[in-house]
Amino acid sequence: MNIDSITNGIVIDHITAGSGMVLYELLGLATLECPVAIIKNVGSKKLGKKDIIKIDGETEIDFDLIGYVDPKATVNVIKNGELVSKRSIDMPEKLVNVIKCKNPRCISSTEQELTQVFKLTDKENKVYRCLYCESKA
Ligand code: ZN
Numbered sequence: 001m002n003i004d005s006i007t008n009g010i011v012i013d014h015i016t017a018g019s020g021m022v023l024y025e026l027l028g029l030a031t032l033e034c035p036v037a038i039i040k041n042v043g044s045k046k047l048g049k050k051d052i053i054k055i056d057g058e059t060e061i062d063f064d065l066i067g068y069v070d071p072k073a074t075v076n077v078i079k080n081g082e083l084v085s086k087r088s089i090d091m092p093e094k095l096v097n098v099i100k101c102k103n104p105r106c107i108s109s110t111e112q113e114l115t116q117v118f119k120l121t122d123k124e125n126k127v128y129r130c131l132y133c134e135s136k137a
Helices: 020-026 063-069
Strands: 009-016 036-044 048-055 074-079 082-088 094-096 117-122 127-130
Touching: 009 020, 020 036, 020 048, 020 063, 063 094
Parallel strands: none
Antiparallel strands: 009 048, 009 074, 036 048, 074 082, 094 117, 117 127
16 A cells, blocks of 8 residues: 555544544444555644544545544545545534443433433534533543
């Protein structure tokens, strides 16, 4: 795989160094059949060090999840060798079925069919709370 010549795919750039693996896990990239590369600790003028994830294939990714893990990341979508969109991601106000509540007594833990919903309650400190029991994410 030539990581610099993606024809159709997604490049997640400006990931905080160390968060690349976290995103890889949470986005479920291990299950993709196309080539996926994580490049760690790349020198960056803006961040000092950053991680980059390159996905060489067409796939849907969860932007909310990226915004939750790393709101400073940017996502580049490449189609036919051209950059068709570059977007920075903000922290989503609401996370639906992205993370699970850790409180074992929470109704969302006991009622499996309930949607897991977390709300951003403190943007500055990146605090999400469960909609049902208000536990921190
Ligand atoms: Zn809860």
